[in-house]
Amino acid sequence: MRVGAALLRTEGPGVLSLREIARRAGVSHGAPRRYFPTHLSLLSAIARSGFADLSEQVWTALRAAPQDPRAQIKTIAERYVRFAATNRGMFELMFRHDVLSSGGELGLRDVSLPLFHLLTDLVAAARPASRFSARVTAAAIWSALHGTAQLWNWGSLTLATGATDPTPFIDATLAAHLGPEGRP
C-alpha cells in the first residue's frame, strides 16, 4: 500500500495494531516493514497526516473567514476544537506521547509552528494592552484550546457543567484574553 493514509479511516483506535492494519490492507503482516521500520513509525506517519489534515482545514477555513484578526482567531479556535471532536481517534493518536516523541516531533514543528506564529500575530493585532507578550498570550490561548478539545472529548466538560456544545468555553477564553466581542 502506498501510504498508511489509505488506512486512516480507522474505525477505532483499537484497530491500530500493525498486523491488523496489514490485514485490512490485504497484505501480509511483514509487508509494512518495507515502508516503516517499526510500528511506531507507522503510527507516526498516520499521525503526521492527521496534523497535515488539521492544518489544512484550519487554513482553508481561515481563507473563507472575515479578515479581521478577532474573527480569524475565533475561526482557528473553532476549527481546532471541532477537528478534535470530529476525528476523535485521530486526535488522540496525534497527541499520544510515544507517537509524539518518536518521529522528531512529527508535524509539530512543521505544521503547528506556522499556525502558532500566525496566531501570535493575530493576537498582537487583536488584543488590548496587556503586560504579557503576544507570544505568551498566544501560547495561553493555544493551551486553552487544546485543553478544551481534550476535556470536551472525554465528556468532562459536559459532566462538570452540563454543556452540550464546546463553543461557550471557546468564547469565554477568547473574550478573556482579547476583550469582549464585537468591535474591530
Place this chain on the structure above:
Amino acid sequence: MRVGAALLRTEGPGVLSLREIARRAGVSHGAPRRYFPTHLSLLSAIARSGFADLSEQVWTALRAAPQDPRAQIKTIAERYVRFAATNRGMFELMFRHDVLSSGGELGLRDVSLPLFHLLTDLVAAARPASRFSARVTAAAIWSALHGTAQLWNWGSLTLATGATDPTPFIDATLAAHLGPEGRP
C-alpha cells in the same frame, strides 16, 4: 500485594505491562488477577490513586495558602501544572482515554468534581463582572490549566516560545479571566 499502590513508583510508563508489574512485585503473572479482573482495571486503580494524590496535594496546598479567592485559584493552578510536570508518567496514565473510560470515569467524578465546584465558587468571588457564568469561566480556566500541563509536558510550549517555566502561561490565563493581579 495489597494494592498496586506499592508499584506506583513506576520508573516509566513502559513498565506497566501486567506481567512486568507482577514481576516487580515478586509474584507470578497470574497473581494480580485475584484482585483486578483485567489489566485495565489494574491501571485504573493506579490512575485512581494518582487522582487521589493530586487532589490531596491541592487541598493541603490550599490550606497553607492565603485565603483570598485569587490566591487560592492561583494555588490550584500551580499545583495542577506542577503535579503534571513532576509525575509525568502518572499524569499521562491518568488521562489515557482507555483507562479513563473504564472504571466508571474513576476519580473524575469523586475527586475532580469537588475541586471543580470549589474552583467555580472561587471564580465567582474573584472575577470581575462578565457575561459568562462562573461555571463556564471555571471550566475555561480548568481547560487552560489542563492544556498548559499537557503542552508543557511534551515541550511544545518551550518549543514555541522558548519558555523555561510554565508559570507565565498560568499567570496570563488567570489575569485574562480574573483581571490583573494584585487587588483583593
Place this chain on the structure above:
DNA sequence: CATCTTCCGTAGACAGTGTCTACGCGCTCT
C-alpha cells in the same frame, strides 16, 4: 484433633502482538 472449605498464589496453555530472518516472485535495465 481431624477434616473440610475457602483464600491466594503458581504454572501452564492459548491466541495475539511486534520484530527479525530467509525466501521468492516479477519487474526493469544493460
Place this chain on the structure above:
DNA sequence: AGAGCGCGTAGACACTGTCTACGGAAGATG
C-alpha cells in the same frame, strides 16, 4: 537473455493478556 532488485510472503521468536487447573496454607466446623 540474464542479473539485480524492489516488494511481498511465511515462519520463527520473545513477549503480552487472559483463562484454566492445580496446590498449599489458614481458619472454621464436626
